[in-house]
Amino acid sequence: MDFRLTDDQLALRRGTRELLEGRTGGMPPRGGLDRALWRALGDAGLFALALPEAEGGVGLGLPEAVLVFEEAGRLLLPGPLAASWLAAGRLGVPGAADGTSVVTALDAGDGVPVEHLAAADRLLVLEGGAGAQARLARPEELCAAPVRSVDPLTPLHRVSGRTGAAAVPGAAAVPGADVALLRREGALLTAAQQLGSAGRTVELAVAHARVREQFGQPIGSFQAVKHLCAGMLERVETARSVVYAAALTENEDETAAAKLLADEAAVRGARDCIQVYGGLGFTWEADVHLHLKRAWLRAEQWQNTVTCEESLAAAI
Amino acid sequence: MELGDTAEEAEFRHALRAWLAGALPALPPAPDPEDWPARRAYDMEWQRALYDAGYAGLHWPRDAGGQGAPPGRHLIFLEETERAGAPYVGAGFVGLLHAGPTIAAEGTAAQRARWLPPILRGEEVWCQGFSEPDAGSDLAALRTRAVPDGNGDYVVTGSKIWTSHAQVADWCELLVRTDPQAPRHRGITWLALPMDAPGVTVRPLRTLAGTEEFAEVFLDEVRVPAANRVGAEDDGWRVTLVTLSFERGTAFAGEVVACRRLLRELAATARSSGRWEDAVLRRRLGRLHAEFTALWRLVQWNVSEAGHTGRQRCTGAPGPGAPGMGVPGTGVPGAGASVFKLRYSHARQELYDAAAEVLGPDGALDAAADWTAGRLSSLAYTIAAGTSQIQRNIVAERVLGLPKGR
Numbered sequence: 001m002d003f004r005l006t007d008d009q010l011a012l013r014r015g016t017r018e019l020l021e022g023r024t025g026g027m028p029p030r031g032g033l034d035r036a037l038w039r040a041l042g043d044a045g046l047f048a049l050a051l052p053e054a055e056g057g058v059g060l061g062l063p064e065a066v067l068v069f070e071e072a073g074r075l076l077l078p079g080p081l082a083a084s085w086l087a088a089g090r091l092g093v094p095g096a097a098d099g100t101s102v103v104t105a106l107d108a109g110d111g112v113p114v115e116h117l118a119a120a121d122r123l124l125v126l127e128g129g130a131g132a133q134a135r136l137a138r139p140e141e142l143c144a145a146p147v148r149s150v151d152p153l154t155p156l157h158r159v160s161g162r163t164g165a166a167a168v169p170g171a172a173a174v175p176g177a178d179v180a181l182l183r184r185e186g187a188l189l190t191a192a193q194q195l196g197s198a199g200r201t202v203e204l205a206v207a208h209a210r211v212r213e214q215f216g217q218p219i220g221s222f223q224a225v226k227h228l229c230a231g232m233l234e235r236v237e238t239a240r241s242v243v244y245a246a247a248l249t250e251n252e253d254e255t256a257a258a259k260l261l262a263d264e265a266a267v268r269g270a271r272d273c274i275q276v277y278g279g280l281g282f283t284w285e286a287d288v289h290l291h292l293k294r295a296w297l298r299a300e301q302w303q304n305t306v307t308c309e310e311s312l313a314a315a316i
Numbered sequence: 317m318e319l320g321d322t323a324e325e326a327e328f329r330h331a332l333r334a335w336l337a338g339a340l341p342a343l344p345p346a347p348d349p350e351d352w353p354a355r356r357a358y359d360m361e362w363q364r365a366l367y368d369a370g371y372a373g374l375h376w377p378r379d380a381g382g383q384g385a386p387p388g389r390h391l392i393f394l395e396e397t398e399r400a401g402a403p404y405v406g407a408g409f410v411g412l413l414h415a416g417p418t419i420a421a422e423g424t425a426a427q428r429a430r431w432l433p434p435i436l437r438g439e440e441v442w443c444q445g446f447s448e449p450d451a452g453s454d455l456a457a458l459r460t461r462a463v464p465d466g467n468g469d470y471v472v473t474g475s476k477i478w479t480s481h482a483q484v485a486d487w488c489e490l491l492v493r494t495d496p497q498a499p500r501h502r503g504i505t506w507l508a509l510p511m512d513a514p515g516v517t518v519r520p521l522r523t524l525a526g527t528e529e530f531a532e533v534f535l536d537e538v539r540v541p542a543a544n545r546v547g548a549e550d551d552g553w554r555v556t557l558v559t560l561s562f563e564r565g566t567a568f569a570g571e572v573v574a575c576r577r578l579l580r581e582l583a584a585t586a587r588s589s590g591r592w593e594d595a596v597l598r599r600r601l602g603r604l605h606a607e608f609t610a611l612w613r614l615v616q617w618n619v620s621e622a623g624h625t626g627r628q629r630c631t632g633a634p635g636p637g638a639p640g641m642g643v644p645g646t647g648v649p650g651a652g653a654s655v656f657k658l659r660y661s662h663a664r665q666e667l668y669d670a671a672a673e674v675l676g677p678d679g680a681l682d683a684a685a686d687w688t689a690g691r692l693s694s695l696a697y698t699i700a701a702g703t704s705q706i707q708r709n710i711v712a713e714r715v716l717g718l719p720k721g722r
């Protein structure tokens with residue numbers, strides 16, 4: 001056992017951060033899904049990380065993917081990243097690996113609206129449990145209506161009327177892609193994004209608490225504020241340990257634990273950050289609300305709290 | 317990042333498992349929990365057996381009498397001993413888990429040779445004389461005085477409180493004030509006090525669980541040789557921080573494994589009693605499963621960070637990569653220890669509160685039930701070894717760099 005990041009992993013994390021910050025100026029991109037950025041991510045190998053080098057991939061694994069997705073989560077990069085990653089790797093969807101094709105997902109039965117449906121080139125449909133095959137459709141085949149999304153950077157569509165296979169009759173099965181496995185990896189990569197967002201909101205809260213003064217001193221010297229920040233870091237570090245571990249063990253229970261704790265770290269971290277920001281935290285201008293709204297969305301996608309807790313209970 | 321066993325680790329695990337299978341049936345029955353001398357004898361006998369089999373001080377340096385194994389080895393030891401239902405470290409807690417490691421890190425060669433082998437062999441028990449009636453969270457306010465007598469001895473007078481296992485201890489890691497004029501943190505010294513020295517009086521205190529687990533220790537002109545000083549005179553605060561890092565960072569690691577077992581027992585009880593049908597309770601247990609899974613990974617993370625030679629993993633972000641989250645290469649856990657201590661204390665209390673819900677009023681109100689005793693003693697976790705409020709102060713100030721409170 002040596003749980004530390006290797007030098008290569010540290011370099012990958014650094015490189016990803018530089019790439020993303022260079023492209024976005026370090027701010028959450030406001031314009032929604034940016035196709036040029038998506039291509040750049042493809043060129044940088046983000047979607048093909050786990051593909052063998054012979055197939056044009058990078059030959060790395062889930063731990064590396066988790067580090068990259070954490071960075072994407074830090075910056076609230078919009079887009080169906082997890083679905084596109086699965087499409088590029090497990091499913092071999094043409095164009096997904098190099099970022100020319102954007103793939104979004106519908107999990108029949110979880111009731112979560114589909115993100116970026118209009119911008120997507122392909123729709124991944126997950127239905128059934130272990131052993132069931134994923135299916136692939138064209139987005140326009142889905143009978144869905146736009147929802148006014150709580151996350152301003154993530155357009156959502158609600159499936160109308162029929163669900164699952166019935167909602168996309170034209171979807172074709174993709175051989176070799178087990179739905180349970182896709183769900184597990186999707187949950188892990190979503191947890192990684194939540195972890196990145198949670199890490200970012202502690203940074204934002206701490207930076208603000210150091211400079212904002214009231215009663216003649218930085219608010220960060222008040223214990224009530226300190227303890228909010230300490231709680232945020234405690235949740236981030238706990239989530240980080242289990243997210244990284246789940247990437248290594250690829251274990252289903254551990255992945256559920258990772259998703260549960262990363263969701264909580266992201267949602268509560270963003271809320272506490274809003275609290276530390278005070279009135280500023282309640283404005284549209286400050287980025288903090290974007291973290292909370294994205295965290296709410298990601299917490300519902302790819303196994304929500306109830307699903308995680310129930311599957312963790314069943315596994316005791 | 318690698319969580320699996322290396323070939324050596326797998327071999328070690330295998331051999332340990334085989335040894336435990338033979339050694340455990342030979343153990344005498346566990347003693348009455350109120351009989352402290354018997355508990356001491358039982359715990360020491362187990363430690364001696366570990367020593368004889370080559371399982372004592374696994375991750376201690378070789379020149380401290382240890383095996384010099386990589387830190388992961390100790391975690392395998394914890395996993396396997398718990399899995400096999402072996403005794404817990406018990407009266408050996410302070411000696412093995414924080415006084416010993418402190419002496420290994422800060423003591424002279426002579427001090428290591430004197431104190432470490434008897435700890436590893438299960439011959440000497442240590443206790444911790446840090447807290448005083450007027451110095452708890454504010455430990456640096458301690459007033460127990462040590463005055464050099466001119467012949468190389470200190471004469472110590474004062475009192476300590478909440479000293480766990482004091483009545484069965486041979487030695488005490490004692491914090492004393494050697495320079496009352498200096499700023500508070502500069503006049504403190506770390507001494508090893510022989511508990512049988514003239515002038516030491518131990519008065520047991522009854523805990524809310526009804527047991528005499530800790531005591532008051534009165535010191536009346538007790539002579540302690542200067543050779544018993546670990547670190548320089550007046551430099552004891554630095555040594556204290558080393559002790560506290562071990563106490564908060566790694567000392568409770570074994571208990572996390574035990575909590576995972578307790579949770580399994582609890583789920584089995586709930587399933588057979590029908591309480592499992594209650595979705596709220598079931599989800600509460602599911603969440604605890606996540607909690608203890610993550611806490612064990614956090615232990616592995618902290619141990620990996622602290623135990624290996626290497627550089628600081630500074631990423632600029634708060635987190636394990638941030639300065640202060642570990643002290644690479646020294647084996648001394650960094651301020652990340654406080655994150656673990658904080659989270660674990662609350663998780664343990666939540667486990668026993670959930671247990672009360674599983675057992676229902678009949679079980680939860682029965683003081684004779686193991687779960688009730690455990691629930692009562694779990695209340696100490698957010699107080700002992702630094703309260704949760706103090707851990708949050710440490711995380712905020714030392715890890716996140718927020719301004720110090722006044």
Ligand SMILES: Cc1cc2nc3c(=O)[nH]c(=O)nc-3n(C[C@H](O)[C@H](O)[C@H](O)COP(=O)(O)OP(=O)(O)OC[C@H]3O[C@@H](n4cnc5c(N)ncnc54)[C@H](O)[C@@H]3O)c2cc1C
Nearest residue numbers: 444445446447452453478479480696699700701702703705
């Ligand atoms: C079971 C048990 C075993 C123990 N064993 C030992 C032992 O073997 N050796 C030893 O030396 N000590 C031992 N202790 C003592 C323990 O370390 C102290 O109880 C602890 O540090 C708190 O000190 P205190 O009891 O004086 O409480 P206080 O310091 O008086 O604290 C009371 C309350 O005030 C809060 N508080 C205090 N200061 C602050 C602050 N700056 N900011 C916010 N809140 C604050 C605390 O969090 C707490 O809630 C043990 C304690 C227990 C319960």
